[in-house]
Amino acid sequence: MSSFKKKSRTILVLSAVFSAALFHGTALPQQSEIEFLKRQLGEMQKQMQKMVERIEQLEREKAADKTSEPPPQVQSAPGGTPKPGTVAGVSSAFNPAISVNGLFLGGFSSSPRTTNRLTGLDFHNGFNFQEAEFQFTADVDPYWKANFILAIDRGGETELEEGYVTSEQLPYDLLPRNTSLKLGKFFAGFGKHNLLHAHQFPFIDQPLVSQSAFGSEGLKEPGVSLAYLLPSSWFSELTFQGVAGENESLFRFSEDAKRRGAYLGHWKNFFDLSDSTTLEVGNSYLAGRNSDSRHRLSQAVGLDVTLKWRPLQMATERALIWQSEYMYFTRDRGREPFTRGGGMYSSLQYQFARRWWIQGRYDLLGVPKFDDGRKHRWSTLLAFVPSEFSAIRLQHSYTTQERGSPVNQLLLQLNFTIGSHPAHQY
Amino acid sequence: MKRWLFLFAFLSLSSIARGATEPIFVVTTTSDLAAITKAVGGERVRVESIAKGFQDPHYVEAKPSYMRLVNQARLLFHVGLQLEIGWLPLLVQGSRNPALVQVDLSQAIAVLERVTGPVSRAQGDIHPEGNPHYWLDPRNGSIMARRIAQELRALAPSDGAAFEQNLKQFEADLLRRRQKWEERMAFFRGVEVVAYHKQWEYLANWLGLPIIGYVEDKPGIPPGPQHLANLVRTMQQRKVKALWVANFTNPNIPQSVAEKTGAKMVILPASVGGEKGIESYGDLFDALIPKVAGAFQ
Numbered sequence: 071m072s073s074f075k076k077k078s079r080t081i082l083v084l085s086a087v088f089s090a091a092l093f094h095g096t097a098l099p100q101q102s103e104i105e106f107l108k109r110q111l112g113e114m115q116k117q118m119q120k121m122v123e124r125i126e127q128l129e130r131e132k133a134a135d136k137t138s139e140p141p142p143q144v145q146s147a148p149g150g151t152p153k154p155g156t157v158a159g160v161s162s163a164f165n166p167a168i169s170v171n172g173l174f175l176g177g178f179s180s181s182p183r184t185t186n187r188l189t190g191l192d193f194h195n196g197f198n199f200q201e202a203e204f205q206f207t208a209d210v211d212p213y214w215k216a217n218f219i220l221a222i223d224r225g226g227e228t229e230l231e232e233g234y235v236t237s238e239q240l241p242y243d244l245l246p247r248n249t250s251l252k253l254g255k256f257f258a259g260f261g262k263h264n265l266l267h268a269h270q271f272p273f274i275d276q277p278l279v280s281q282s283a284f285g286s287e288g289l290k291e292p293g294v295s296l297a298y299l300l301p302s303s304w305f306s307e308l309t310f311q312g313v314a315g316e317n318e319s320l321f322r323f324s325e326d327a328k329r330r331g332a333y334l335g336h337w338k339n340f341f342d343l344s345d346s347t348t349l350e351v352g353n354s355y356l357a358g359r360n361s362d363s364r365h366r367l368s369q370a371v372g373l374d375v376t377l378k379w380r381p382l383q384m385a386t387e388r389a390l391i392w393q394s395e396y397m398y399f400t401r402d403r404g405r406e407p408f409t410r411g412g413g414m415y416s417s418l419q420y421q422f423a424r425r426w427w428i429q430g431r432y433d434l435l436g437v438p439k440f441d442d443g444r445k446h447r448w449s450t451l452l453a454f455v456p457s458e459f460s461a462i463r464l465q466h467s468y469t470t471q472e473r474g475s476p477v478n479q480l481l482l483q484l485n486f487t488i489g490s491h492p493a494h495q496y
Numbered sequence: 497m498k499r500w501l502f503l504f505a506f507l508s509l510s511s512i513a514r515g516a517t518e519p520i521f522v523v524t525t526t527s528d529l530a531a532i533t534k535a536v537g538g539e540r541v542r543v544e545s546i547a548k549g550f551q552d553p554h555y556v557e558a559k560p561s562y563m564r565l566v567n568q569a570r571l572l573f574h575v576g577l578q579l580e581i582g583w584l585p586l587l588v589q590g591s592r593n594p595a596l597v598q599v600d601l602s603q604a605i606a607v608l609e610r611v612t613g614p615v616s617r618a619q620g621d622i623h624p625e626g627n628p629h630y631w632l633d634p635r636n637g638s639i640m641a642r643r644i645a646q647e648l649r650a651l652a653p654s655d656g657a658a659f660e661q662n663l664k665q666f667e668a669d670l671l672r673r674r675q676k677w678e679e680r681m682a683f684f685r686g687v688e689v690v691a692y693h694k695q696w697e698y699l700a701n702w703l704g705l706p707i708i709g710y711v712e713d714k715p716g717i718p719p720g721p722q723h724l725a726n727l728v729r730t731m732q733q734r735k736v737k738a739l740w741v742a743n744f745t746n747p748n749i750p751q752s753v754a755e756k757t758g759a760k761m762v763i764l765p766a767s768v769g770g771e772k773g774i775e776s777y778g779d780l781f782d783a784l785i786p787k788v789a790g791a792f793q
Contacts, residue, residue, distance in 0.1 A: 119682040215589070239594030248567065248592050299567055299592055305560040340560040345548065348559060382551040383744050424718060424746070457717060459617060488617070491578075493586045496558045 166208035166216075169489035171269045173200035176482040181475070188445075188469060188477070189275040190286025192224055199224055200483070201268050203231070205492070213237050219267065231267065232256050232290065252295035257288060259297075259309045259336045260354045261372040261395050264289050270495075272393070272419055273451055274465045274481045278433040279413030282440070283370060283399045285319035289356075291332070292316070305340035315358045320368040320401060322361045332358020332368075348496075350376040362403055370399035378496075389421040396437075411440040427453035436472075443472030460486040520651055523569040525580050526553050528631040529601065529640070531768040531777045533573060535666045536645045540655045544569075546587070549769025552744045553579055554621070554716070558586040566591035571647060576602035577628035599647050604639050605630045608697050620714025632766070632784075633698035634674045637777050638667050666777075673778045677785045678703075684792050690731055690759065691740040692750050695766060699784065708734060711741075711750050724753060731757040738791035742766045760791045 177193040193200070204220040214235040221231045234254025237245060245251055257265050263280050280288065293313030300306040315321040315332040322329055334356045341349045354372035359365075373396045380389040394416040401409040417431035429451040436444030449467040456462075467479040519542045524530040530545035537543065546562050547553045553575070566572060566587050574580055588598065607626035615624045630636045645663040649656040685704040692711040700707045709730055713723040730736075731753070739759045741750045747761065754761040765771040765783055774783050 116682065119685055236589070238589065238592045250589075250592050297592075299564070305564045307560070338560075342559070342561050348561070350560075380557065382548055384746070385552055385555040385557075385744070387746055457617075458621070491581050493582055493584075494558060495586065496560065 164208070166206040167490035169205045169487055169492055171201075171203040171205070171267075171485070171487045173202070173269055174198075174484040175200040175274070178480045180478040188278065188281070188447075189467075189479075190281040191275040191481075192286070203267060203269060205489075207490075210235060213240050221268075230255060246298075248299040248301070250297045252297070255290060255292040256295065257290045258293075258311055258313060258334055258356070259295065260284075260289055260334060260356055260370065261336075261352065261397065262350075262374045262376060262393060263395060269485050269487070272391070272417060273429065273431055273449055274463060274483045275449075275467070277395065277413075277415035277431070278435050278445060278447055279395070279397045279411075279415060282411055282413065282435060282442075283319065283397055284317060289317050289320075304342075305338075307338045309336040309338070310334070311336075313358075315360070320356075320360065320370070320399065321358050323403075324361070327361035330359035330361065330364055332356065346381045347377070347379045350374070350378075356399075360401065360403070366402040366404060368399070368401045370397060372397045387421070387424050389419070391417075391419040393417050393419075409441055411435065411442075412437045413440060425455045427451075427455065429453065445469060445471045459488070460484070520571065520648065521569050522571040522573065522648075523565050524572070525556075525574040525584060526631070527767050527769040528777060528780070529573045529575065529644075531775070531780075532637065532641050532666070533644050533648075535776065536641050536659055536662050537648055538658060538662050540652065540658060541648065545769075547767075549765065549767035549774065550744055550771070552742070553767070554582065556580070556583045558583040558590070560590065562587050563590035563592075566596065567593050569593070569596060570651060572596055572598045573601055573644060573647075574598065575628050575631070576600035577607065577625045577630075578623045579628035597647065597651065599643065601640050601643055602626075602628065602630065604643055605636055608701065609694075618714075620712070621716030622714075627694060627697050629695040629766070630698050631777075632696060633702040634670055634677070634777075634781055635702065636698065637670055641666050641670075670778055673781065677781055680785055680789060681705075684789065687738075687792055688734055688736055689738045689740060690727065690736050690753075692745050693742065695742060696740050696764075699788075703788070705788075707740075708736065711739070711753055719749065724749070728753060728756045731759055738762050738788070740764055740788075743770055762787055762791045764788070 175193055175198040176196070177191075177198060178195050179193075182193070182195055191200075201224070202222045204218075204222075206216075206218045208216060210216050214237050216235045217232065218230070219232040220228060222228050232255055234252050234256045237251045238249075239245060240251075259265060261280075263271075263277055264284065276286075276288075283289075291313035293311055295309060295311040297307055297309040300308060311334040313332050313334065315329045317332075318324075321332055334354065336352060336354045338350065338352045343349055352372075352374040354370070354374075356370040356372075358368055360368045374394070376391065376393040378389070378391050394414065396412070396414040398412040399410065403409060413433070413435040414437060415431055415433045417429065419427055419429040421427045431447075431449040431451075433445070433447035433449070435442075447467055447469040449465060451463055451465040453461055453463040461484075463481075463483045463485065465481045465483070467477075467481075469477040469479070471477075519540055520537065522530075522533050522537065522541050522543045524533060524543060524545045526547050527545040527549040530543045533541060533543045544565055546565065547556045563586075569591075572588070574584060588596070602625075607630065609623075610626035611622060611624045615622060631640065641663055645659045648659050681703045686706070688706050688708045689700065690709045690711070691700075691707050694710060694712070694715050696707060709727050711719055711724070711727065713719045719727075731739075736757065736759050739750055739754045739757075739761045741747060741761055741763050743763050743765050747763065750761050753759070764787055765774055765780065768774050768777060768780050770780070771783055774780050
């Protein structure tokens with residue numbers, strides 16, 4: 071910097087001298103002399119620039135020599151060079167990437183108990199600590215990548231939300247090409263919303279239909295998942311999952327009841343309608359014998375449609391997401407008629423400024439039928455997003471029920487993440 | 497009917513012909529890397545870029561269709577230095593392509609602004625491994641091209657001579673054009689500028705134009721009024737003439753800063769394809785230089 075200052079000072083002095091000369095030149099009546107002086111001045115300036123340039127180039131080469139040491143091969147977490155191993159051979163270089171997410175909730179409901187049962191959102195009127203989530207991710211070896219997500223809920227209870235390994239390649243080519251394998255406990259690939267953790271929910275609470283089909287915790291099961299990329303000209307993926315059948319809403323009706331297994335299929339299709347608009351259509355099917363008897367079946371089918379628009383040149387400023395899901399499920403508990411329910415939601419999210427989103431959602435339970443009676447819910451949400459790592463969201467919901475009085479619910483949530491930068495699922 | 501037959505014959509013939517040479521399918525994260533790969537690979541490669549030139553490469557979305565693209569690729573060239581951290585890991589994982597060769601092109605580059613002290617998100621979206629916008633210095637273009645040629649050669653040794661030839665041509669052409677750009681800009685060395693985002697360091701460093709301030713107080717975070725007031729004061733004091741803004745940045749804030757200070761807001765393309773007519777890596781600087789110079793005159 072100092073050399074630069076010196077240089078600019080010399081340039082300043084020299085140009086002052088030259089401009090003085092130029093000024094004198096203008097006093098002379100002959101135009102040609104002015105031209106001559108100008109040309110000469112220009113040439114001298116050029117010469118000078120070349121000299122400056124040459125000096126800078128030399129300096130740069132010198133600097134480059136210093137910086138051209140080979141970059142360290144192992145990149146640790148942000149912080150630059152990895153710390154060398156201690157005498158005991160302990161090194162932090164291979165630590166998993168860690169991120170922690172916090173959800174802080176202010177809530178008011180005209181009928182808290184009903185709302186909790188309705189939406190699966192467990193809160194008291196007033197301030198609530200909703201959830202903290204700890205995520206650890208790292209490569210196990212060249213074949214497996216591991217992911218652990220621990221959640222601590224309002225009551226301080228810790229649960230392993232997900233804990234699984236994924237692989238795209240195994241020794242001896244055990245895994246066929248275009249296939250990915252997932253082993254462990256994970257959110258089952260039914261529809262769109264079931265794959266999300268609480269801090270990724272587009273609204274503060276989950277859709278009524280997800281809650282009534284899978285319970286407030288969602289459908290997460292220990293099992294195996296295989297996802298195959300079809301050789302089509304668009305993105306088309308088939309997923310098969312074999313899971314334990316632990317879900318208390320669909321399969322295992324008491325804690326110590328027998329698990330009889332369930333399987334799931336999902337077909338996802340994705341189309342680029344233009345550079346900025348995409349359409350995703352998915353179908354899901356789930357079936358499993360339930361704990362009552364191995365002859366009794368629980369089943370669910372689903373359809374999801376998502377339209378997304380985000381203009382490439384204003385990617386941080388505008389977006390529109392329209393997502394809808396329909397689900398129908400039955401539980402055969404040996405009594406006629408079956409327990410069954412059908413429902414849907416449709417939501418619209420619009421980003422109208424860099425830090426602002428406005429959203430609306432309509433929930434309907436009871437198409438064609440829902441055993442507890444038909445329910446409608448209208449939700450609106452305003453989100454203020456200071457950065458990629460924090461958001462404050464205000465949501466109002468109004469629910470009407472066939473059996474019961476209408477419920478008003480107002481929620482204010484702070485959502486923040488620290489630690490490693492998570493990649494964003496589309 | 498006859499026309500259809502011809503078309504069919506043509507298609508099947510061309511597919512046979514393609515089968516014979518089988519160009520290497522390369523996917524790049526940015527259009528600049530695609531342009532250089534195209535220049536070096538010639539007809540022996542087929543290249544697709546994920547990000548478009550008029551798009552901010554920090555904020556690309558991990559669309560499943562890109563996974564399909566990476567699934568079919570043999571080579572993936574990326575900028576590195578965490579430029580693509582928000583989306584590329586998902587694409588590579590979703591691609592289910594274990595044979596994919598991934599090449600981080602930042603490795604041979606003399607990286608600017610490598611962070612040595614402690615880092616924190618309070619500093620905004622910083623890149624601890626250094627500033628990733630290095631393609632905006634044409635001297636780095638040669639370094640990238642050499643690395644790309646090396647990787648292509650490793651994958652298709654029989655085409656090595658052709659890649660070598662293309663590389664030489666690319667470098668010679670770039671050098672010739674670079675001398676012209678440097679000649680044009682030599683007069684302005686030392687002229688101070690202000691930029692919106694920390695993305696023009698390599699360009700400024702090459703041309704000897706010190707960037708004395710940024711509209712963004714912290715990278716990736718919209719600025720507050722206090723910072724803007726300070727910036728306006730500095731720009732007025734130092735008579736800054738130009739404010740550089742990428743053509744994918746919202747111009748509202750920089751426009752108001754420019755109006756208050758009398759500086760000229762210069763909207764610049766940041767990549768190949770950033771504007772109509774920018775088709776090759778050299779074209780990018782052909783477009784940039786007149787805009788940069790024009791603001792000083």
